[in-house]
Amino acid sequence: MKDVVDLFLTVACELGEHPAVATDDGRVTYTELSLRVRSIAAALLERRDAPRVLIHLPQCADAYATMFAVLMAGGYYAPVNTDAPFARQRAVLDKFNPDVVVGTAASAEFLSACGLTSDILIDVGQDLPAPLPKPMLPGTLAYVLFTSGSTGIPKGVMVGRSGLNHYVSWCHRAMNVTHQDRWSQHPNIAFDLSVLDIFGALCAGACLYPLGGAKDRLFPGDAIRRHQLTIWNSVPSVMTLIIRAQHATPEFLRSLRLATFCGEPLLPEHLKALFDAAPDLSVHNTYGPTEATVSCTLLPLNSNMYQSACRATVAIGEAIEGMELRLEGGDNANHGEIVIYGPQVARGYWRDSEATQAAFLSHSPQSAPYAYRTGDLAERVDGQLYFLGRRDTQVKLMGHRLELEEVNAALRRCGVPQACSAVINGKLHAFLELPGPVNLDRLKSDLLLELEAFAVPGHFHLFDRLPRNMNDKIDVRSLIEAFHTP
Amino acid sequence: MPLPTPLELIAAALECSQDSLNEHSGLARHPQWDSLGHLRIMMALEDAYGISITDASIREFETFSAILAAYALAQKSAG
Missing domain, CATH: 3.30.300.30 (ANL, C-terminal domain)
Incomplete structure (x- = not known):
């Protein structure tokens, strides 16, 4: 299985002046992005080998370049949402305790407010060193994604480099990504759904369109039409915005060839609106926790058959190649908690062995987990798997x-x-x-x-x-x- | 026809009671003022007050007090 850094560098070499990231303000070509990746990687290696890096940037080409740069330098990263409340950003910084922070001048202010000097900051607005010629040996981890913990302290999910490679390899097979694709980048980089956009698009030569502006986030249909996007990826709730803005029409959505959803239940009315506006569209409904590297099921849908996969919500599909989902501890074989097995299972929680042992299955406390208990309940009806809810939403009345x-x-x-x-x-x-x-x-x-x-x-x-x-x-x-x- | 007041406009856009709004209300500071609520407020501001929907205006009018100030300014220049 190819590594994401090798995939990106190969694509960048092949495509050269093809746009990699585009906004209303301009385009960054694959050559330019590759140079940024190599230069940031060199700057990281000046600080430390295999660095642990906090990415403190909004959705932009430099944020994406930093992700590849960290991996190129043999390190791993944690992205932070720069729009999140200060306390949340600080909690991630404190818990992750990075060797290096990659950000902008605003990040220096953030670090200062946290009582830190800017010594650990690489400001991407400043001059960077000469590009690194070739990647360092890959590390075990790719990234640590901090989700909200039930105690209020963020919980870091450690995603392995091999898990990321497995996921990206699946994505390219399932989505048939081409150089002609224009791909939305809606989720913030601190939300792991963005991993699909960033690695899916940039390792396959598509052009990524970050939707960072307030107007594009509130009226995403506008962005689809303006940029003539061909691939859309978001949580299903964003479809509700598109519908309520009266943008679920052929005029706004006709450029799309594929819409993919994850993160919460997709609803039948979302599909109806999409297929009414774009009858030739393909829709992918996917399911997966951050602990299994973005998603690990797929249900491909089209306008002719989607109703057979609809109950109160849309079915979540079957495990993708290489992964396995089992329903365990339920009333019968078709009902139970989803337990996920396979190479995309994360390496546990960041510096939290107790939580890791509670949720992950491994042969010993020292070995990498082989399965993850999701806490999600599901049932199989007429051959389709449906998400029912969280195990921990059980109450007594x-x-x-x-x-x-x-x-x-x-x-x-x-x-x-x-x-x-x-x-x-x-x-x-x-x-x-x-x-x-x-x-x-x-x-x-x-x-x-x-x-x-x-x-x-x-x-x-x-x-x-x-x-x-x-x-x-x-x-x-x-x-x-x-x-x-x- | 007189312009709706900010209180009337926001309550109608959010489909909430006027009593539930005050000078501290804003995006993520009122149960119904979330991204979709804000979308409806911006569309109402465009219709009623002629405010263009831009990145800047979407950020500027995230609070009741900002909308109140814009309304006061519009009334003053109209008068």
């Missing part, structure tokens, strides 16, 4: 054990397209995202046909749009905080 996702799924079956539920002050609350008015009495009686009485929420809150977190997932925590009474 009046002595009854209840999966909150069971309530959410019942709400969806009763006609609420997006819903979540939570126990607040001992009571079950439902939060409904509805475009128009709803008859709550009717909804409650419908729910009683779906759920036992204790599982029917006693409190309903209606939203035109449920709040989302930085990754555009429904922000249940903020809802709980808003409605909790001390």
Whole structure:
């Protein structure tokens, strides 16, 4: 299996003046990007061999170049979202304790606010040394992705270089990426969905279009039309923005050949809007936790067959080549927790052996994990695998054990397209995202046909749009905080 | 027809009660003022006040107080 650095350098050599990264302000060619990669790699090696690097940059060509540069220098990196609250950025910095920070002048201010000098900073706005001629030996790790931990302290997922290579190799086979592809780069670099864009596009000669501007993020359909994008990748919630902005039309979406989704349940109405606007489009629904390197299932969908893969949500597909998903600990063989086996399983959590041993399976505490217990529940129906919810969203109400996702799924079956539920002050609350008015009495009686009485929420809150977190997932925590009474 | 006040405009865009809004309300500081809520506010600002939707205006009008200030300025120049 080829290494991502070798793939990129080969492509860059072949394509030369072909655009690698494009924005409204201009283009960076493969030759130029390759030079940046080699120069940043040289600057890193001046500091340290196999460096541990924090990338403190927004979505831009230099951020992507730094990722390849770190790997070229035999090191590994952690990306940080420069738009995240200061406390979050600082928590990642403190926990990762990097040898080097790659950033801009703004990063010097950030480091100063954290009580650090700029000695560890490489400012990509300054002169860089002569390009490194060839890659150093690859390290074991590729990157450490910090996700939100249940304790509030970020948890670093250590993704191995071989896992990344496996994923990128699959992506190229599954997506048939060509030099003619114009590929969106919507997720922030601190969200691992961006790994698909960055390595998928730049190791195959496509042109990447970072959507960093406020307007493009709010009106992504505009960016698709303006740049005539051919590949779109995001969480499904972004489709809701496109639909509500009335941009799910042929005028806005006709350039797309492939739309790929991951990170939360894809909904049947997302697919309907996409296929109504672009009947020839291919859609990939994928599933996977950060701990299995972005995604590890695939369900290819088209306008002729998608309805057969739709229940309350869209099916998540089967394990990709080389990976295996097992349903374990459930009521029967078709129900249980998803446990993931294969080369994309991460190397554990950064400096947290206790959490690693709790979630990963390995032959000994010293050996690399071979499987990951996701905590996600799924069931197989009519040959299709459907995500049910989180194991840890199980609550107890009046002595009854209840999966909150069971309530959410019942709400969806009763006609609420997006819903979540939570126990607040001992009571079950439902939060409904509805475009128009709803008859709550009717909804409650419908729910009683779906759920036992204790599982029917006693409190309903209606939203035109449920709040989302930085990754555009429904922000249940903020809802709980808003409605909790001390 | 008189222009809607910022309170009326934002409450209509977010489909929330006017009572739930105050000078501290803003993007991510009100349960319904998230990215989609902000999209609707920007579309309403364009329709009602003629504010162009740009990267700068999307960032500028992330708070109730910023929209209030723009409204006051528009009223003053109109008067």
